[in-house]
Amino acid sequence: MIQAMNIHYLEIVTPDVNDMVSSYAESLDISFSEPVLSLGGAYTAALSTGGMIGIRAPMHESEEPVTRPYSLVDDIELSVASAVKTGAIVALPPTDISGYGKCAVLMQGGVQIGLWQM
Template sequence: MKVHYLEIVSHDVDAVCRAYEEAHGIRFGDPDDLLGGARTCELPDGSIAGVRGPLRVDEDPVVRPNWLVEDIDGALAAVESKGAQVAVPPTDIPGKGKFAIYFLGSNQHGLWQR
């Protein structure tokens, strides 16, 4: 079990990136349009952290782990059987893989298939 992409939605992207860079000695890149304008960095274990602004007026700041899975459809069906509500069905991001977002236990969660 591994977090593939840690998505952080913030009203102050640059401040969050600077804080992580200073505290952890990492560097975030330029905004990636395929990830909603997120500035990303690869972490030592190969996972990715991304910080972006809200994509909608009603999108609140959130920290959303996207768990790496081999079968996103099967994993989504499994969490749905436990009461999860799908917010974003499996969606392809060219060259990056496929992601899905669901709500469970008052939290947002993500799945990622490469």
């Protein structure tokens, strides 16, 4: 495990993508990319920590709006297994994202938890 928690990707899922991108761009004085297909069509911008923020629309009708932080981990399979032992439910198992590494999504206590491995 990485010693200190590091948010590598902050994902915002919203039906109001254009408004949210405009709001973040204006209020934080940042520029977003064009949609990145491998990240679900998210508009992305760099974080000062070296990670990214991504804003995208729901990918299916049952996906609800959410803000999901993804913590950077050294071994995503081990991190997922450890979380499952404490009661987390795997919503998305470790999945390769071409050019970005692997991500996983867990659910615990009504909260979505993202993990990311480079």
